[in-house]
Amino acid sequence: MNSASMFTLRQAQPEDFNSVCTLYQKIIASLESRTNFPLWTWGVHPSQQSLKEALDNREIWLFEQNGQLCGSAFVNRVLEGEEQVSWQGNDAWCIHLFGIDPVLGGKGLSDRFLQGLLAILKEKRADSIRLNLIEGNDPARNLYTRNGFEHRGHYSVWLDDEGFLPFEMMEQLF
Numbered sequence: 001m002n003s004a005s006m007f008t009l010r011q012a013q014p015e016d017f018n019s020v021c022t023l024y025q026k027i028i029a030s031l032e033s034r035t036n037f038p039l040w041t042w043g044v045h046p047s048q049q050s051l052k053e054a055l056d057n058r059e060i061w062l063f064e065q066n067g068q069l070c071g072s073a074f075v076n077r078v079l080e081g082e083e084q085v086s087w088q089g090n091d092a093w094c095i096h097l098f099g100i101d102p103v104l105g106g107k108g109l110s111d112r113f114l115q116g117l118l119a120i121l122k123e124k125r126a127d128s129i130r131l132n133l134i135e136g137n138d139p140a141r142n143l144y145t146r147n148g149f150e151h152r153g154h155y156s157v158w159l160d161d162e163g164f165l166p167f168e169m170m171e172q173l174f
Contacts, residue, residue, distance in 0.1 A: 005065050005066060006065070006066050007063065007064070007065050007070075007112060007116070008063075008064045009061060009062070009063055009064075009113070009116040009117065009120065010061070010062055010064070011058055011060065011061055011062070012055055012058075012060035012061065012062050012072070013055075014055060016055070016060075016062060016069075017051065017052065017055055019069050020051055020055070020060060020062070020069075020072055021048060021051055023069055023071075023072055023099070023101060024040075024042065024046050024051070024072065024097070024099065025042055026101060026102060026103075027040070027099045027100075027101070027102055028040050028041065028042045030102035031102075037134065037136065037137035037138070037139055037140065038133065038134055038137055038140065039134055039165070040097075045097075046097055054074050054076075057076070059074050059075055059076045060072060060073070060074055060075075061073050061074075061075055061117060061120070063100075063109070063112070063113040063116065065104075065109070069101070070100060070101050070104050070109055070113070071098075071099060071100040071101065071109060071110070071113045072097070072098075072099055073095055073096065073097060073098040073099070073113070073117060074095070074096040074097045075093055075094070075095055075096075075117065075121065076093070076094055076096070077092070077093060077094060078094060079092075079094040079096075079130050079131070079132060079169075080132070080155070080157065081132065081155030081157070081167065081169065082094075082130060082155075082169070084153070084155050085152050085153035085154075085155060085169045086152065086153065087128065087130065087152060087171055088128065088152075088171060088173055089126075089127040089128025089130075089171060089173055089174075090127060090128075091125070091126055091127045091128070092126060092127070092128045092129065092130045092171070093121045093124065093126045093128075093129055093130070094129070094130045094131060095114075095117060095129060095130075095131045096131070098110075098113075098114065098117075098131075098140075100113065110143050111143065111146070111147060114143065114144075114147050115147065117129075118147070118148075118172065122174050126174065127173065127174055128171050128172060128173045128174060129149075129171065129172045129174075130152075130169070130170070130171050131144065131149070131169075131170050131171075132155065132167040132168065132169050132170070133167065133168055133170070134165060134166070134167060134168075135154070135166040135167065135168050141168065141170075144170050144172075145170075147172070148172045149170040149171065149172045150170060150171060150172070151168060151169075151170060152169045152170060152171045153168075153169045154166060154167065154168060154169065155167045155169055
């Protein structure tokens with residue numbers, strides 16, 4: 001990585017909508033050409049509608065390098081299935097759809113982006129961060145584990161076309 005690189009983390013604005021959609025489409029296209037560990041499908045999860053709603057609710061955070069969009073994530077207070085797991089924190093924020101532009105992979109940007117998000121959420125006085133990931137998504141699990149997240153339990157979701165999808169629930173305490 002170039003030592004002169006400038007990284008920024010900011011909340012997405014309405015004018016970022018097309019760039020965010022394009023980023024997730026690139027990520028999903030890359031996942032489909034390899035192994036799609038998170039099982040993301042453009043138009044389903046995520047969709048333009050879900051991105052628009054998250055943008056309107058100021059839930060999308062962008063990671064940029066020298067003004068170029070490198071990554072995106074949703075951050076809010078809701079995590080599907082969280083009531084079925086014993087958590088240690090009480091005032092949690094949740095991370096969803098964490099992704100880095102696939103052409104920038106292998107440069108440690110995922111760790112930088114995640115650490116930046118954690119610092120911002122800590123400033124918001126959260127006592128923990130929660131997330132879920134599809135069981136078997138070892139690349140994501142490795143990222144989160146190396147950044148201090150711990151296993152808290154499992155949750156399954158029934159999808160008509162997939163059957164039961166098992167999720168691992170993870171948390172980091174501050």
